[in-house]
Each structure stands twice: as structure tokens, then as C-alpha cells.
Amino acid sequence: MALTDARTREEEQERRHLAETVHRLTTELEHLTGYIDKSARTIEEKKEHLWANLRDMDFAEKANFRHEVDLSVLSAEHAAMRRKRIERLLESPYFGRVDFHARGDAGGGAYYIGVHNFSDPATQEILIHDWRAPVSGLFYDFESGAAFFETPEGTAHGEITGKRQYKIVGGRLEYMLDSSLNIGDDVLQRELSQSADDRMKNIVATIQREQNAVIRNETARVLILQGVAGSGKTSIALHRVAFLLYRFKDTLSSDNVMILSPNRVFGDYIADVLPELGEQQTAEIDFDRIAGTFLAEVADYETFGEQVVKLIENVDEAAAERMRHKATPEFVTDLDAWITSRADEEFTPAEIKQKHHRLPAEWVAETFDESRNLPVFTRLDHLANRAVYLLKQQVLDRGHKWAAADTAGVRRQVRAMFPHKDALAMYKAFYQDPDRRGMFKPLGRKKIEYADVFPLIYTMIRTARQENYGHIRHLLVDEMQDYTPIQYAVLRELFSCTMTILGDSNQSVNPFSSSSLSTIHNIFPEADCLELCKSYRSTTEITNFAQNISRNDKLVPIERHGLPPQVIACTDQRDQQARILTLIEQHSRSEHRSLGIICKTVTQAKTLHHALSEAGVEPTFLDYDSTAFAGGIVLTSAHIAKGLEFDTVIVPHADEENYTTEMDRCMLYIACTRAMHELHLTHHGPLSRFLEFAEEPRSRIVDTETAESHDHAADARVS
Numbered sequence: 001m002a003l004t005d006a007r008t009r010e011e012e013q014e015r016r017h018l019a020e021t022v023h024r025l026t027t028e029l030e031h032l033t034g035y036i037d038k039s040a041r042t043i044e045e046k047k048e049h050l051w052a053n054l055r056d057m058d059f060a061e062k063a064n065f066r067h068e069v070d071l072s073v074l075s076a077e078h079a080a081m082r083r084k085r086i087e088r089l090l091e092s093p094y095f096g097r098v099d100f101h102a103r104g105d106a107g108g109g110a111y112y113i114g115v116h117n118f119s120d121p122a123t124q125e126i127l128i129h130d131w132r133a134p135v136s137g138l139f140y141d142f143e144s145g146a147a148f149f150e151t152p153e154g155t156a157h158g159e160i161t162g163k164r165q166y167k168i169v170g171g172r173l174e175y176m177l178d179s180s181l182n183i184g185d186d187v188l189q190r191e192l193s194q195s196a197d198d199r200m201k202n203i204v205a206t207i208q209r210e211q212n213a214v215i216r217n218e219t220a221r222v223l224i225l226q227g228v229a230g231s232g233k234t235s236i237a238l239h240r241v242a243f244l245l246y247r248f249k250d251t252l253s254s255d256n257v258m259i260l261s262p263n264r265v266f267g268d269y270i271a272d273v274l275p276e277l278g279e280q281q282t283a284e285i286d287f288d289r290i291a292g293t294f295l296a297e298v299a300d301y302e303t304f305g306e307q308v309v310k311l312i313e314n315v316d317e318a319a320a321e322r323m324r325h326k327a328t329p330e331f332v333t334d335l336d337a338w339i340t341s342r343a344d345e346e347f348t349p350a351e352i353k354q355k356h357h358r359l360p361a362e363w364v365a366e367t368f369d370e371s372r373n374l375p376v377f378t379r380l381d382h383l384a385n386r387a388v389y390l391l392k393q394q395v396l397d398r399g400h401k402w403a404a405a406d407t408a409g410v411r412r413q414v415r416a417m418f419p420h421k422d423a424l425a426m427y428k429a430f431y432q433d434p435d436r437r438g439m440f441k442p443l444g445r446k447k448i449e450y451a452d453v454f455p456l457i458y459t460m461i462r463t464a465r466q467e468n469y470g471h472i473r474h475l476l477v478d479e480m481q482d483y484t485p486i487q488y489a490v491l492r493e494l495f496s497c498t499m500t501i502l503g504d505s506n507q508s509v510n511p512f513s514s515s516s517l518s519t520i521h522n523i524f525p526e527a528d529c530l531e532l533c534k535s536y537r538s539t540t541e542i543t544n545f546a547q548n549i550s551r552n553d554k555l556v557p558i559e560r561h562g563l564p565p566q567v568i569a570c571t572d573q574r575d576q577q578a579r580i581l582t583l584i585e586q587h588s589r590s591e592h593r594s595l596g597i598i599c600k601t602v603t604q605a606k607t608l609h610h611a612l613s614e615a616g617v618e619p620t621f622l623d624y625d626s627t628a629f630a631g632g633i634v635l636t637s638a639h640i641a642k643g644l645e646f647d648t649v650i651v652p653h654a655d656e657e658n659y660t661t662e663m664d665r666c667m668l669y670i671a672c673t674r675a676m677h678e679l680h681l682t683h684h685g686p687l688s689r690f691l692e693f694a695e696e697p698r699s700r701i702v703d704t705e706t707a708e709s710h711d712h713a714a715d716a717r718v719s
């Protein structure tokens, strides 16, 4: 009874504290709104004054006046940004509290932690600490007892006497929980059992200790993060970007951060996380866009998506061999050495003659030699420019004319000293070597295979000066396993900044050209490598099911239970469609929001989309041309679904014919690991070999009344 009283009293105190915080936030919001309105009026008046008196003002007065207007606009913008943050805080002012008694300090204090800092403007007292502030590390990194955090004056040691977590929605306390341990399991369970939002959401309130270590790593120039499916890699990487923006705010802004994502749908899916954390959206890029920038005027090329389609739908052994060859680190070393030696081996200095004036071959050799450290085509341009300058000088000195045709003539002679006309010609010549014969196979007259796209871009970068991303100071690379060493070599040339590189070697979409953790580490030997092994996305049942498809002994599933995955045997194609329609119908009646129907290929997804549309269901169809993610019911391929998640997933065509190769196994694994709460697989004909384990009676549910299994699941599910 006494305990309940104490608890009630504490809750009462917390409610009062919340009300007080909301009051102070509201006061500040009103103040800012007043300030912004007043600024808007002042700016308007100043502009009108400027227009009215423009003629009477001299240059200095006008400049002064404009400067004043600019300053007012800047200050109003700052206030508007601050107002946005206050509005966000009013929704949920804080999610955690840690009571810390610093050693030698009699008082000690309660630190409330939220998505932003908030200080009372009157007293400057910090009422809410930003989750990224050093003191907030206490909340994520320590249990009760001895703890420390860094302050500008040094390390503050002391003791944590209590930790509390809150769920505040719309400014109202939904619940609070005391937790002496790390972020309480209860809160995490509640968060994980919720339905998926349309987009990826922030997880600040429940960041786990091992995840926090990744987020707050300040020292790594390159950080490689290997994490099992659903371990929070992408979420953590985005929180890390938010942390770095906070920690290095004087030198790093969102304009200097870039995210290299697998495709635009994924880019759109994660687009809300940084703004939710109070940061601006960063620029986003993918390898297809890098290819577009470099090759638009050079060659037509197969895209990554087209290559995946080709591989899944019809594996061409010779093409696979070419891919394998170009996906090795040795290939990069070979190509690099070959490019580097071209100038020495193939440049033949010769005399340059123009308008009866000459530059001897020795001069040519010496001049070419002076620019040794530059790429070969840049060296040729330098040489030609010097030759044009000298010869033109001599011609003009004699009183003759120098025409554009003379400049072109000199350039032609210089270019003739090197056998390759451009990077593409040079790249093709690389394959003249008998050891490499057959390794280059264009698709038609001017189109190159995807496997040649980045070797060619690398050749371009190494042979002539190219634009790079010099303004980018941090690059985040997601799905690292899908990029080859040559792609990393291109990244190294284009970005000379710190990087966070993350992925999962179990989720490669192309077994012929994927990179293992050790390969990537060899490319970035200076990198810190961290690993996340706990999987948070799916129920234990779904994770265990996926583990049977592709085992990863390091994976630790989170204890959260739900319906066992269903494998539904259908009598024919029509029956399969009917079953899928029933599952969609069940989903729409359930508490779940998002449903992903994930086929192996885009072609299969398209066919199913057509059939479902005819039956009156209109899921959002995502293919390689899609640029935005959509909530609700989504129909797509495993490759495109990568990185996404859904409350419920249906995997159609789980038969032996469809899922039979190692590549198919990857696709099946990716599709199944997209499910958070429910997973259903349908098939007609023999079940895929990768699902043989599911044929055992306990895990396989064939022709059962689905409602019954739902009831069973409800019992097992943790609420």
C-alpha cells in the first residue's frame, strides 16, 4: 500500500513537472510567434521604405539598408527554426530522465532528456537536455550505480540513483516506467510491437547501449558497421549523422553530409528521420546517379536493376564470370597498375611542327615528364597548351598569324603521341591482353554491361581531372555488401571525407559481385569495424524462420512473439491468387497498417499487380523507376524491398522452380526479413528447397482455418 502511495505521489510529481514544462514551452512558443510576426511586419516596412526612397539614397545607404533587411530575415528564420523545435517538444517534451549525483556534489540533479535542448530563456536553466548532449550518454550507457560523462571541464564521475522512461503523446503522459537497467525492455517491447509507420521513424527513446556506441563514435575516420537484418543499422547510421551534426556543429552542416542509398524509394523511405531529429534533410545519391553523371556523354550502360533482373531471370554463366572477375580486389589492383603504367609504356614523344616552327622531341619528353603526378590525359592537355603557347609566340614574333586551326593542329600532333583517344578506348584496350580476353563484352554497339560501368568511371577519374564531391565532409554508405571493390575505389577518389559504411553480408542481392566485410575492411584499412547482432524488427518466430533460409550464427533474435509464419500450399495459380486476396482482406481487418507483397522479380510483381487490380485491389506498385515510398499495401520485388519493412509480408510463388539458386535464396531471405509481425508464404507446386524445414508439421500450416491461427497468435503476442 505504502509503495502504491509513493508511486502515486511520484506520478503526481511527474505530471506537475510535465505541466510546468509544457507551460514554459508554451510561453516561449508564444514569445517566438510574436517575435516572428513582428519581424515580418518590420521587414515589410523596411522594404517599402527602401522602395519609396530608393532614388534619394546613395550607394552606401542602400547597401546598409539591404544589410539591415538581410539581418532581420536571418534572425526571423532563426526564430522560426526555434519555434519548430518548440512545437516538436510540446508534442513530447522528453522521453527519459536520469538522476545523477556527481562525486563531491551534495545536491545532484534530475536530467530530463528529449529530442532537443530547451533552456528557460529567463533563468537559462536547462530544462530538457538534447539526447546527443554528453550528459544524455548517462541515460543510454549506464545502469544504476557508478557512472560518468564528459564535461568541458573534464570527466564528471558520480552515481546514477534512478532512471525513468516516459511516453508522452500530444503533451500528455501516457505512461512512465522506472528502470534501473539499460533502456527498459518494457518500453522497447511496446515500441517494437507497434505498427509500421509509412516511413522510417526515429528511435531516440530506446537506443540500446551497443547502438549508442556506434552513434557516438567521434574518432573513426571510416566506420564500418556490419549488422544482421533488422539490427537497426540504417536507423543507427541516421542517428549517427544527427549526432555528428550536433557534436561538430561549427564545422559540419547538413549541406556537407551525403547519403549513398541503394535506390530512390529507399531514400524517400528514410527521408523523415533527420527532420524528426531536428536536422535538415541531407543530399542523397546512389550509384546509378553517379554513373549517369559520368557516362551521360560517354556510353550507354546497363543499370544495376537491369543487371539484377538479368541475373534472376536468366543466369548467363559467362556474364556471371565477367562479374565475378570484376568484383575482386585484384581486379582493382590490376586495372590501377595498368592505367598508371600507360604513360610510361605508351607515350612516344615526337617533334611538333606548326607553321615552319618546331619543338624537338626532347623538349616534348621533358615537358611531359614535368607533370608526372597528373592523370595522363591532363598531362597531354598540359603539354599541348605549352606547345601552343611557345609556337604561337614564335609565329607572332615573326609577324605571322596564328589561327584556331594551328592550335587544333598542335593538339592533334600531341594526341597522336598516345595511342588511346579517351578513357573508354583505353578501358577497352585493357582487355586486349590475352589473359583478359573475353572479359569485356559490350551489349550492342555502344552499350556496356553494368560490370564495366564503375571500372570505366574509375579509368576516367584516373586518366583525367574530374569534378568530385569536395564539399562533402561525411558520407554515409548503406547496403555496403552490394558494392564491389572498384565501386569503393571510385568512392575513394570522389570523396575524401569521413564515412560511415553499413550493411549485412547476408543480404547481398548479387552473389557474383558482393563484398564481404573483410574485403571492405581491406579497402579501408584505417576503418573501425563494429557489429550489431541483435535483431529488433521481426518477432522471434519470423527471425527463426528466416534463419532457416540463411543461417547467421551471430544473430540474436529479440524475444517478442507473434504468429508463426504460414506456408500456404495452393492447388493452382488461381487458388494462389485467391489465397493472397484472402490474406489482404484479413490484413485490412487487422490492427496492422502496412502490408508488403514481395515477389522474387519485378516481372512477377507486375503480373500479380495486374491480377489483383482485376480483382479490385490496387496496391502501390514499386519498380526500378519508382522514386517514392508509399504506405498501405505495397507490391514489389525483393530487391526493391531491401531496407524497407512492413507489419505483414506475403511472399508469393515460394515454389521450387522459383526459388532454387543461391541468388534466389538471398531474395527469399530479404523478402522474409522485411516482416515485423506477420509472414505468409504461398506456393503452388513443390515447395522451394530453401523452405524444406517448414514442411515439418509444427511450422507448416496448410489449409488451416486462418482465423484460428490468428487467435492462437493473439495469445502468444506480447502486448
Ligand SMILES: Nc1ncnc2c1ncn2[C@@H]1O[C@H](COP(=O)(O)OP(=O)(O)OP(=O)(O)O)[C@@H](O)[C@H]1O
Binding pocket: 188, 191, 192, 201, 203, 206, 207, 208, 211, 227, 228, 229, 230, 231, 232, 233, 234, 235, 236, 504, 507, 536, 537, 642, 643, 644, 645, 673
Ligand atoms: N533501439 C531500438 N529501439 C526501437 N526500435 C528499434 C531499435 N533498433 C532497431 N529498431 C527497429 O528495428 C527495425 C529495423 O531497423 P533498421 O531498418 O534500421 O535495421 P537494418 O539493420 O537497417 O535492417 P535491414 O538490413 O534488415 O534492412 C526498425 O523498425 C527500427 O525502428
